[in-house]
Amino acid sequence: MSSDLLVLAESLARSAGTVALRGRRNGPVAADTKSSPTDIVTRWDRECERIIVEGITTARPDDAIIGEEGASRPGTSGTEWHIDPIDGTSNFFFDLPTWSVSIGARDDRGPLVGAVYLPVLDEMFTAARGHGAHLNGTPISPRDVTSIDQTLLATGFGYDPERRAEHGRVIARIVGQVRDIRRLGAASVDVCFVACGRLDAYVESGLNSWDLMAAQVVATEAGCTVTDLHGSSPVVTEAVVAAPAIHPDVLAMFGRAMQEENR
Ligand code: IPD
Ligand code: CA
Numbered sequence: 001m002s003s004d005l006l007v008l009a010e011s012l013a014r015s016a017g018t019v020a021l022r023g024r025r026n027g028p029v030a031a032d033t034k035s036s037p038t039d040i041v042t043r044w045d046r047e048c049e050r051i052i053v054e055g056i057t058t059a060r061p062d063d064a065i066i067g068e069e070g071a072s073r074p075g076t077s078g079t080e081w082h083i084d085p086i087d088g089t090s091n092f093f094f095d096l097p098t099w100s101v102s103i104g105a106r107d108d109r110g111p112l113v114g115a116v117y118l119p120v121l122d123e124m125f126t127a128a129r130g131h132g133a134h135l136n137g138t139p140i141s142p143r144d145v146t147s148i149d150q151t152l153l154a155t156g157f158g159y160d161p162e163r164r165a166e167h168g169r170v171i172a173r174i175v176g177q178v179r180d181i182r183r184l185g186a187a188s189v190d191v192c193f194v195a196c197g198r199l200d201a202y203v204e205s206g207l208n209s210w211d212l213m214a215a216q217v218v219a220t221e222a223g224c225t226v227t228d229l230h231g232s233s234p235v236v237t238e239a240v241v242a243a244p245a246i247h248p249d250v251l252a253m254f255g256r257a258m259q260e261e262n263r
Contacts, residue, residue, distance in 0.1 A: 002113050002128040005079070009103040009115035009214070010126055012055040016048035017101040017119035020086060023047070024095065031093055039159035040089055045069050048085030048101060056081055063105075068210045079112070081105045082213035087116075088186025097121060102188040104213025114214030116188045125192040125218045133221035135196050140222050142243035143197035148253060151200040151246055154182045154190040158206035166261070167205070173257040187239075191215035194241050195222035201242035201250045205229060209236040216241075229254060 023029065023044045031040035049069040056065055057073070064075030067083040081103065086092050088099030097120035104114040109129075116125040125140075127133035133140050145151055155171060157164040175181050182199060184190055187207055193199040195218045216234060219226050225247040226234045242250045 002131065005105050006113040006115065006126060006128045008056065008059050009105065009113055010117075010124060012052045013101040013103050013115040013117035014124065015055070016051045016085060017117045019051060020044040020048050020092070020101070021119035024092060029093060031089075034159075036159045036161065038090070040093060041069060042086070042089065042093060044092070045086045045089055049083060052083050052085060052101075052103060066209060068208065079105055079107050082209045084188065084208075084210040084214075087188040087211060088184075091185045096185065098184045098189045099186050100188045100192075102210065102214045104210075104215075104217060106213060111213055111217045111220070114217035116192050116214050116218060118189060125195070125215070127218040127221035129217060129221070131221065133195055133218045135192075140196040140218075142194060142222060142224050143200055144245070145200045145243060146245045148177055148246070148249045149179065151178045151242075151250065152180055152182060153178045153250070154184060154193065154199045154202045156183065156185070156187055156190065156204040156207075158204075160206065163206055170254070170257045170261050173260055174253060177253055187211040188215040191219050191239070191241050194243075195219040195224055201240070201246060203229070203240050203250065203254055205238035207237050207239065212236055212239055227251065229258075 029042045031042050049067045053071045062077035064080040065073040084102040087102045091099040101117045113128045190202040194202050219241045225244045226241050228235045228238050231251050
């Protein structure tokens with residue numbers, strides 16, 4: 001069952017990503033704004049979501065679908081799809097390479113399958129619960145890092161200026177403790193890069209289910225620990241993702257920094 005879902009997710013992520021990349025290569029794209037003047041959407045976000053929703057609806061008419069650009073369909077099968085047609089729309093707009101098409105599905109036991117496709121790099125991250133995680137078909141695992149000062153940490157800031165400023169202050173308390181910080185601009189890419197050892201850890205809050213669902217399966221199946229900011233079971237709005245050996249230290253470091261910030 002999960003293998004059928006994964007085949008569908010992978011094939012739709014690839015087709016939508018190919019269409020978006022072709023569109024982007026034809027020149028600059030216009031953007032409308034959403035929750036803030038810098039939260040943007042392009043015709044390719046909408047077109048990718050249309051392709052994906054049509055594909056899922058045709059193959060699995062009883063599944064529920066939730067998409068960033070407005071898709072919202074109830075279902076009766078117990079399977080629920082969470083779609084980010086372009087994760088990293090600002091990167092897409094600026095023609096930076098780290099954006100993805102992210103398609104995840106969950107059932108009543110939690111996240112089940114995920115496909116995260118990076119069209120510019122032609123990289124497909126895939127995972128199904130209990131079946132490992134892969135990058136272009138090769139098994140992946142996180143880097144074996146055991147100390148915070150060797151940890152390359154990724155984060156994201158979201159679109160709300162106040163939240164950005166607050167998170168910036170927390171990050172300022174942390175930057176001197178880690179190897180360095182990266183802000184690649186697409187949550188799903190950050191999480192998949194931790195899963196394959198290109199980054200060591202990732203922390204962000206203010207997320208949506210479509211940012212995280214697919215990549216969470218990839219990270220968990222690759223052997224990463226995924227929790228919320230307090231070390232509990234992951235929630236859709238925040239994530240701390242790291243190799244198991246370093247995860248408790250990443251959590252503790254963030255806990256301290258947030259406490260100091262809120263004092
Ligand atoms: C955003 C990106 C960004 C993250 C934001 C997300 P979008 O998604 O993943 O890295 O920091 O929280 O909303 O808007 O580009 O699809
Ligand atoms: Ca998006």
